[in-house]
Amino acid sequence: MTASIIANHLQAALGTDVGISFDDTAAPREVVLYRPDRLSEDFVALALQSLEDTDPNALDRIEAVLVTFETPLGRSRRRVDFRPRGGDVGRDAAA
Incomplete structure (x- = not known):
């Protein structure tokens, strides 16, 4: 799935005040979400x-989703715990 399709969906779900960037727009593996105040990881999940309900393969190649926000000590970044349905099932079965 292209970065623009992912960005459009996340922007609609999270709001237009959330900045969205990718490590690679053609084949994204990392999504970074930014808002000055902390965005709830549960809300992002x-x-x-x-x-994923819209497109079951949408997150297959995404390895990390990070939420970035401002704190009194500067910018902070947290990883959102999510597991694409298709990606981890095979890994668990093979282990």
Whole structure:
């Protein structure tokens, strides 16, 4: 799935005040979400689930989703715990 399709869905789910960037727009593996105040990781996980419900393969190649926000000590970044449905099932079965 292209970065623009992922960005459009996440922007609709999370709001237009969330900045969205990718490590590679042609074949994204990392999604970085930015908002000055902290964005709830649960809210982001729900948006990702909604995206996956729309297209079950949408998150297959995404390895990391990061939420970036400002703190009194500067910019902070947290990883959102999500598991694409298709990606981890095979890995668990093979282990």
